Amino acid sequence: MTTSMKLTGFLATLIILVVIPAYSWIEPTHQENLLDNHYTNAVLSSTDLYAENCTVCHGAAGEGIGDTPPLNSEAVRTMSENDLSKVISRGRNNTLMAAWAAEEGGIFSNSQISDFTTFIQQANWDYVEARVAELGLTPPDVIKMEVSDEMVSSILALPDGERLSEGLFIYADNCAACHGANGSGTIIAPAIDSADLRTRPKEEIINLVNSGINGTLMASWQNILAPEEINATVDLIYRWPELIQTGIDFPEVEVMSIPSSPELIADGQQLFNIACKSCHGVDGYGSPMAPALNNQLFLEETPDAAIYQIIAGGVSGTLMPAWGSRLNDYDLQSLVAFLRSVEETAPSILPPILGK
Ligand code: HEC
Ligand code: HEC
Ligand code: HEC
Structure with a gap:
């Protein structure tokens, strides 16, 4: 009723x-x-x-x-x-x-x-x-690389510019946070404006983006982006020198180095309460929606980088969102720091199985 x-x-x-x-x-x-x-x-x-x-x-x-x-x-x-x-x-x-x-x-x-x-x-x-x-629950700003109107019009003026600008928008939303606004890499990911990469066949790069690289921050994108979107983004990698030639002013994407401090842990805890608690439960003890993260075996067996990767890339095919496009590097690191900080006192329960 x-x-x-x-x-x-x-x-x-x-x-x-x-x-x-x-x-x-x-x-x-x-x-x-x-x-x-x-x-x-x-x-x-x-x-x-x-x-x-x-x-x-x-x-x-x-x-x-x-x-x-x-x-x-x-x-x-x-x-x-x-x-x-x-x-x-x-x-x-x-x-x-x-x-x-x-x-x-x-x-x-x-x-x-x-x-x-x-x-x-x-x-x-x-x-x-x-x-x-x-209530102190205003979510953090989504990471976004601003693509200016000038940038778009210079790109549209290039041959097949429409496709190039499509690729750039997808790149800006999904890849720039790690690979840098100008494609030249950041602390956490290599350059993809790379002559070396361009010598490899396109099929290979598409496969790589589809599947991701196991055990690294490079997640699998095939469930997140459509095949044409991945295609357009990979084209962009090959055509990066043309972008540079237009004299485009690439914006900056901020990426922090890897610290760990009481402040970072406190920030992570606060963010956890905003973004994760609804599924992972109070203090990460789990809920019907998602497994416990406050779990000694899970924390013992999962290195920081892997936790970071799971949070940034999500778990395809489950409710676990990919947070990499909405949280910045500092936020993601603070979450890792917070989870790591509960390891010592975490109950040792069986770790949930990732993936399936
Ligand atoms: C969460 C961070 C992150 C995001 C987001 C990300 N990547 Fe990556 N990517 C990486 C890392 C880290 C590597 C290097 C992995 C390794 O150690 O081999 C990588 C590697 C790559 C490589 C291989 C580079 C080489 O030299 O072999 C390509 C191509 C690539 N990424 C494309 C993309 C594209 C396209 C997107 C967006 C759709 C994207 N990446 C999003 C972190 C990221
Ligand atoms: C909408 C619900 C939901 C939200 C919100 C959510 N998660 Fe998850 N998360 C899940 C589910 C479901 C899984 C289990 C996926 C699977 O089946 O492997 C998971 C798995 C994980 C894992 C891997 C743990 C394991 O044992 O499988 C980590 C780490 C994680 N989440 C961290 C976070 C963090 C940090 C946040 C907040 C930024 C967050 N999650 C927000 C649903 C959610
Ligand atoms: C992890 C992210 C996430 C959270 C948390 C979330 N939603 Fe949603 N919600 C979505 C997405 C994504 C859609 C669109 C689904 C689709 O493509 O149809 C949606 C759709 C909706 C819609 C339908 C909107 C429409 O235009 O059809 C409603 C209503 C809604 N959500 C309410 C809620 C309420 C209420 C809560 C909290 C109790 C909530 N959502 C929490 C991601 C979320």
Whole structure:
């Protein structure tokens, strides 16, 4: 039974028992006030749950982050109650949108889901944004390499420029954080503007990007990008010298060195609470959505670089998002530092199996 059905029943009973006999002295807006109160309560209780569980993907003001759609749009606000509650309860297969209803393996009761539905239809997103900030849960900025209009028009002027600029946008969103805005590499990844790389056949490079390089930060991209997108990005690698020749001013992408400190651990813990707790549970003890990370065997057997890689690249085919495109290197390192810091006191339980 949905809350709105419950409410209708409740109102009907109320009208018969109280409102009709006492009609003469009850102000006519009483029913409306009851409804308003119901909405207000649903919206207020959902705001904090939204802040804790949804902002990391949908944004503090419902604006959507990275590839995650906005929730503050007219299209979502006017979705039917049934469709909205279905997507929140059951999630969407093969996307990062998890099933949130307890009966679907999530963490919310049916009445909380119903409140979320009302919340999304009624939310004042300015208020939500302020509340998220008050709770200290505003998500970090997504790493983005800015591709300027000038840059795009110089590239479009090149032969087959359209394809080249498509490749550059994909590169900017997915690869630049590690390989550098100008393709010349960073502390964590080699240059891909490399004459050496260009001597290798295109098939080989496409395979490499499809499969990734096991045990390194280079994740498999075949489930994240479409074949044509990978193709366009690999073309870009071969045509990098043409980009340089246009005299394009490449922006900077900041990458930090690898430190470990009490501050880093504290930052990692805070970020964990924002981005990971909803699935991995309080302090990483696990939940029905995802395995425990506060787990001695897992931490003992997994080196820092591998933990970093898992967090950045996600685990294809599972709910584990690839965070590399929305968190910067410092954030990712802080998460590793935080997880490492709980190793000593972590319970020794069987490590979950990666992949399948
Ligand atoms: C890990 C990222 C992530 C989290 C956390 C998340 N979502 Fe989503 N959500 C998505 C993605 C991705 C989609 C789009 C799925 C698709 O492609 O259809 C989505 C879709 C939706 C939609 C449908 C929007 C539309 O345009 O059809 C709603 C409603 C929604 N999410 C609500 C929520 C609520 C409420 C929460 C918190 C309880 C939440 N989401 C948490 C990633 C997330
Ligand atoms: C999380 C960081 C990261 C991201 C994001 C990333 N890479 Fe890599 N990539 C690496 C690392 C690290 C290596 C080197 C692996 C090794 O040690 O062999 C690498 C290697 C490569 C190589 C082989 C280089 C060579 O000289 O052999 C290619 C090609 C490549 N990446 C392309 C891409 C493309 C295209 C994207 C975006 C779709 C991408 N990478 C995204 C980290 C990353
Ligand atoms: C939407 C749910 C969800 C969110 C949010 C999420 N994870 Fe995960 N994560 C998973 C699932 C599910 C797995 C298990 C994947 C598998 O089957 O191997 C996983 C696996 C992992 C693993 C590998 C552990 C293992 O034993 O398999 C690490 C490390 C990890 N996540 C770290 C993080 C960090 C750090 C964050 C926050 C930045 C995060 N996760 C956010 C769902 C999530």
